[in-house]
Amino acid sequence: MSDRDMSTDHLPESVGGAGHGTLTKDAAAVDPFQDPGLPEHRPRVTDLDPRAAKRAERQVALLFLIAIAGLVGSLFCYTLISNTAVVRITGLGTVNANNLALGLCLGFAFLALGAGAIHWARTLMTDVDLVQERHPMRSDPESTAFAVSEFKQGVADSGFTKYPLIRRSLLTAMLVLPLPAVWLLRDLGPMPKDNLRKTLWAEGQKLVNPNTKQPLKAEDITVGTLAMANPEQIYSPEQKDEFVDQLAKAAVLVVRLPQEALKGSEAQKKKQWDWSVDGIMAFSKICTHVGCPVALYEQQTHHMLCPCHQSTFDLSDDGRVIFGPAARSLPQLPIRVNENGELVAVSDFREPVGPSFWERG
Structure with a gap:
């Protein structure tokens, strides 16, 4: 069928029949789709x-x-x-x-x-059903x-x-x-005011290898070695129900650095050596950003990397943050060696471990 056959010129004067209404040729040309209007309202x-x-x-x-x-x-x-x-x-x-x-x-x-x-x-x-004609948007009083x-x-x-x-x-x-x-x-947990300020570390607490459950000795830690350690008390029967919560705060990383590798001010160097044993230092394993465990150690640079958000800490410079979103250094645990050559804590951490919080100061 040609285009001419489909034109409105060949429409009759009226289209439709009984029950369909009447559509004139002129109306079809102007608006072939008639508005059916709203259906009759039926009350419920x-x-x-x-x-x-x-x-x-x-x-x-x-x-x-x-x-x-x-x-x-x-x-x-x-x-x-x-x-x-x-x-x-x-x-x-x-x-x-x-x-x-x-x-x-x-x-x-x-x-x-x-x-x-x-x-x-x-x-x-x-x-x-309500009908409202569109009109230009105005903010006049009316x-x-x-x-x-x-x-x-x-x-x-x-x-x-x-x-x-x-x-x-x-x-x-x-x-x-x-x-x-x-x-x-x-119920997410207790307020951090007291919970993060105290861990199981205390004077005389031995640093224990989490795998062997045996105390770490100074002679076992060589330069470039990275070791994990937990307080001896965490394995006592009294801590059975609190093991996970206490481990999340008390876990430490133990490294040994040569004296010539230390950076920072003289006060920082003195503190690190006073809190260490022949270059053996213990730092909190909990990142100070959001609390992820840090464990990626770069032996040549003495950098410790957090795998969650890439916060990087320089263990040779008092655990200072050198990259990433963490806001403060890794807390250092003061340690010494006992008469059996075992590494023990001098005290608890001197500052709260884990993420910063609003009551830390």
């Missing part, structure tokens, strides 16, 4: 029956109350269920009971909260007054003031909503 049951509206209000309030129960239940689950407890579920295997309970409680809470909001909107909020009036009308249409049971239950749910987050954040 809740618009006609006050009892149905009251029933819907109670249903919405019930969903909000279920959300409250789920939020509060998550607090009890987090507190009462051990984080080491497990349950076996067919098809999933072993699942952490604490995580499962938290997920179910919070999942049902958010599901009920969302379902309540949707049910409220579909059954009780005004559903009349537009501002119109926006305020529309907002007030929207509040009235939503029934927020009309249905007090919904309003009260929703506000209560919103007040309870932040509690799980606050509860979980509160």
Whole structure:
């Protein structure tokens, strides 16, 4: 069929028949797609029956109350269920009971909260279709007054003031909503004021090899050697439950540097030699940025690198930061040698280990 055959010149004076209306040739040329308009408004049951509206209000309030129960239940689950407890579920295997309970409680809470909001909107909020023609955006007083009036009308249409049971239950749910987050954040750990200032290191505590559980001797540490060490007390039965927490603070790195490799001021050099044994020095293994374990040692430069964010510490210059986001030097542990030739601590760290915090000063 040619283009001429498809032109409107060959349209009849009217197109259509019974039940289809009439589309003239001129109208088809101007706007072939007619605006069908809005469908006829059909009132809902809740618009006609006050009892149905009251029933819907109670249903919405019930969903909000279920959300409250789920939020509060998550607090009890987090507190009462051990984080080491497990349950076996067919098809999933072993699942952490604490995580499962938290997920179910919070999942049902958010599901009920969302379902309540949707049910409220579909059954009780005004559903009349409104048409507003586009116009240039202006901030004149008339537009501002119109926006305020529309907002007030929207509040009235939503029934927020009309249905007090919904309003009260929703506000209560919103007040309870932040509690799980606050509860979980509160349990991240004790405040750093006391927790990071003290470790298991004390006068006479032996430096123990974490692999052999045997004390480190000065003769075992040669120039260029990097050794890990923990306090002897960490392996006592009293520390069984606190082993991981104490290890995260007390782990140290032991290196031996020649005297000619030391840098910095005379005061820094004197401190390092006073706190060392024939060039053997012990530094905290915990990065002062965010607490990652540092363990990448460059033997030639005496630099210690953190693998997380590449903070670099110069062990020959009092553990000073020379690169990366860390804000302060690696804390040094004062050590000496006992009568058996074993390395022991002189005292605890003289400054808090780990990341900087707001109460450090």
